[in-house]
Amino acid sequence: MxxxxxxxxxxxxxxxxxxxxxxxxxxxxxxxxxxxxxxxxxxxxxxxxxxLQVRPPGDDLWPGIAERLEPRAARTLDLGAARARRWSFTLPQLAAAGLLLMLLSGGAVWLALTRRPAPAPAGISTAPRLASAPETSRTADTAVSAAAALPAAYDAARYDAAIAELEGVLREHRGELDPATVRAIEENLRIIDRATGQARRALAADPASPYLNGHLAEQLKLKVALLRQAAALVGARG
Amino acid sequence: MEHAGSAVTARDRAPGTVPAAAELKDAAAAAAGDTRAFERLYRAHVARIHSLARRMLGADLAGEVTQDVFVRAWQKLGTFRGEAAFGTWLHRLAVNVVLAERARLGTRRGRFAEGEGVMDALAARPAATDAGLDFDAAIERLPEGARQVFVLHDVEGYRHEEIASLLGVTSGTTKAQLHRARMLLRRHLGS
Structure with missing residues (x-):
């Protein structure tokens, strides 16, 4: 040897x-x-x-892990800080969000068309208010109340401008992103567009509906958030 | 422990495995704060992660380091983009945690002394009835450098270039360490 x-x-x-x-x-x-x-x-x-095969530990380690898991901080959306912040939704999050949107959007519009909300109590302001305040922990009831104070046309104009700008960024840099990521983003955009289309059509028949106004604003916010994520991905790869 | 039949080896979830839709869904839910979804991911992967930690660091530290891996995974889930299987992402993270722990321990542990004398102690060990346990025990007693490379290459299926990058050495070094480990285990298994 x-x-x-x-x-x-x-x-x-x-x-x-x-x-x-x-x-x-x-x-x-x-x-x-x-x-x-x-x-x-x-x-x-x-x-x-x-x-060689894998073997689980002799003791269950989960309880020790669970007690060390810190709760997630709630995310908020601030339209005015669009250029200063990066959103970090993951691809699976986007996919899950899309599925959830599909279910919620249809249901929300159906509810709005079939169940008229009670008139806003006297004393609630209907003056214009920006829709950029953090809203992550609102309940359905408070969302309806807040939506009563949101003039859709005003908010839609703001969101439409932001969306147009972000869509331009996405169009320009689409080729720099992973095709699977692009597909996921575009699929979710289509879902959101369907939801906003439904909300706009319903609003045409009932422009004063606070629920529909709020629902449209929520959909537009989601679209801005998704486009920001896409823009952040472009920035991260650039 | 080696079993016949459909038991899982360390390579069954090796890099390149097609992402499982259910795991991506759980990963997304866990990233949003769902601890039940994260527990499902833990249950699915704990055996592989614990086995990796045990083989790389020894049974004494394996449980603690496995917990560290999953806590780190919870903290880092926001960076998981679903471009690879969750198991692949988790395993990479686990290797980094294990190697960091290894570096932290440094040379304090005498059992990691570099030298073939480490293997000599095995000769006096009572014969195990389970050949798989026997082999695992022999791996745990390899000299440190040889053990890391052997586990990552022969057990986990990493390539030399990947291991060299993880360890910050050349692939020539990892090849030499792998050969050393195999030669030592060959002697042990031949007895």
Missing amino acids: TGHWTERLSEYLDGELPALERASLEAHLAGCAGCARTLEELRVVAARAAR
Whole structure:
């Protein structure tokens, strides 16, 4: 058995020897029983390692993990800070959000058309108000109340301008993104567009509906958030 | 432990595995704060992560480091973009946590002494009835550098270039360490 060749047996086994050395080693193996035996033993070791099975821990580690998990901070949307912040939705989050949107949007419009909300109590202001305040923890009831104070035309104009700008960025840099990411973004945009289309049509029939106004504003916000995420991805790769 | 039949090996969730839709959904839910979804991910992957930690660091530290891996995964889920399987992403993260722990431990642990004498102790060990446990025990007693490379290459299926990058060494070094590990295990298994 030759030390020089013995040291190269693992590389030979893994197919990592250059052709010339491989041929030389094979010539050596033909006449060296020691090296041939060692090679076979190394093959057994590698094969056994590849067959090693995973084993769960003896104790359940989950309770110790669960108590160390910090609750997620609620995310808020601030339209005025569009250029200063980056949103970090992941691809799966976008896909899940899309599915949720599809279900919620249809249901929300249907509810708005079939169940008229009670008139806003006297004293609630109907003066114009920006829709950029954080709203992540609102309940459905408070969302309806707040929506009563949101003039859709005013908000829609703001959102439409932001959307147009962000869509321009996405169009310009579309080719820089992973195709799967682009597909996910575009699919979610289509879902949101369907939802906003439904809301606008319903509003045409009932322009004063506070629920529909609020629903449209929510859809537009989602679209801005999604486009911001796409723009952030472009920025991250740029 | 080696079992016959359909048991899972460390390579069954190796890089390149097609992302599972249910896992992507759970990952998205966990990223949004759903701890139940995260627990499902934990249940699905804990065996592989714990086995990696045990083989790389030893049984004493494996549980603690496995917990660290999942806590880190919870913190980092926002960076998971679904471009690879969740298991692949988690495993990469686990390797980094394990190697960081290894670096933190430094040379304090005498059992990691570099030298073939480490393997000699195995000869006096009572014969195990389970060949898989026997082999796992032999891996845990390899010299540190050889063990890391052996586990990552032969057990987990990483390539030399990847291992070299993870360890900050050349692929020539990882090839030499792998050969050393195999030669040591060959002697042990041959006895």
